[in-house]
Amino acid sequence: KNQVEQSPQSLIxxxxxxCTLQCNxxxxxxxxxxxxxxxxxxxxxxxxxxTFSENTKSNGRYTxxxxxxxxQSSLHITASQLSDSASYICVVSDRGxxxxxxxxxRGTQLTVWP
Amino acid sequence: EADIYQTPRYLVIGTGKKITLECxxxxxxxxxxxYQQDPGMELHLIHYSYGVNSTEKGDLSSxxxxxxxxxxxxxxxxxxxxxxxxxxxLCASSEPDRGNSPLHFGNGTRLTVT
Numbered sequence: 001k002n003q004v005e006q007s008p009q010s011l012i013x014x015x016x017x018x019c020t021l022q023c024n025x026x027x028x029x030x031x032x033x034x035x036x037x038x039x040x041x042x043x044x045x046x047x048x049x050x051t052f053s054e055n056t057k058s059n060g061r062y063t064x065x066x067x068x069x070x071x072q073s074s075l076h077i078t079a080s081q082l083s084d085s086a087s088y089i090c091v092v093s094d095r096g097x098x099x100x101x102x103x104x105x106r107g108t109q110l111t112v113w114p
Numbered sequence: 115e116a117d118i119y120q121t122p123r124y125l126v127i128g129t130g131k132k133i134t135l136e137c138x139x140x141x142x143x144x145x146x147x148x149y150q151q152d153p154g155m156e157l158h159l160i161h162y163s164y165g166v167n168s169t170e171k172g173d174l175s176s177x178x179x180x181x182x183x184x185x186x187x188x189x190x191x192x193x194x195x196x197x198x199x200x201x202x203x204l205c206a207s208s209e210p211d212r213g214n215s216p217l218h219f220g221n222g223t224r225l226t227v228t
Contacts, residue, residue, distance in 0.1 A: 004156075032214060043118075043204055043219025044157075051214070089157075102217075104156040 002027040004092050006105035014113055017080055021108045023073040023090035031095035035064055035075050038087045038107070047075070047088075077110075085112045117141055120205050120220035127195055128228055135190045135223045137205030146188040147217065149204040150174060157204065163188055195227045 004025045013019050025033070032051045036044035048057045048064040050073065056065050061078045077084055087107040094101050118139040127133055139146065144165045149157040159172030163182040177199070178192050188207075192199055204222045209215040 009154075034216065042221050043206070044217070045219070046216035049214065049216065102159070104158075106154060106156045 002092075002094065002101075002103050004090055004103045004105040006088075006090050006108050008108060009106070010109040010111070012111045012113060013080055015080060015082060019077050019080060019110065021075045021077075021088050021110070023075070023105055025071050025073070025090070025092045025103065027071075027092040027094050027103050029095050030068060030071075031093040033064075033066055033073050034091045034093070035062070035073075036089040036091060038089060040086070044089055080110075080112045082112050082114060085110060118205060118207055118218050118220045120203075120223050122223060123221065124224050124226075126226045126228065129194075129196055131195050131227075133192050133195055133225070135203055135205075135225070137188045137190070137220060138186050139188075139207045139218070140186060141207060141218065142185065143207035143209060143218070144185065145208045145210065146182070147206045147208075148172070148178075148180060148188070148190050149206065150176070151202045151204055151222070161190065195225075197227045200225060200227050 007022045034049045035047045038044040047062050048059050050066040052068050063076045066073045087109050089107045090105040092103045121136045146163045148161040150160050151157050158174035160174050160176040161180040163169045169180050178190050180190050202222050202224050205220045206217040208217050
């Protein structure tokens, strides 16, 4: 069964600290993995996308890694800010289907305290 | 941010009422989607459309219906709302190459059926 599992479920850190969010998937075949940020009361917004051949990609203070062999990804946030408080959702896309199906994780709820 | 709009943002209605959730996008995207999101759970696809006069049911069984008469408009209708329909409904659109194109989400409609 294709699944996307995220950990931790929730995380509280102090402003200025770094943190790493994890995403493990069993989706096969694999096309790409995308991280979304969802602020409270808003729709998700794409942060990064990684394809099979990429193992790291940065977007400002956000750095995503991908290990396609172990089917793991991480999202590292550097020097956290209060505005980083949000839910971070990992989404994996398969290939080979006409729909190009997306598999969503349940998200990690990050809270940054001052 | 993407130009995709959902109205209303919040809706509280009684059981048995007919409702329509509106979604419009100004990006000219052919592909549009409706997702259902409950707290702490993954997004579930309930309807999608690849273009005008094209609509399909998604993974999650839903008693709602959709229509796609114009490219920019993708409304979702519940003929008779029930408390089990209480949820957050997110509309999204994407460019033709969905595999590597991000979903652009609206800010959602939070529906409560009493």
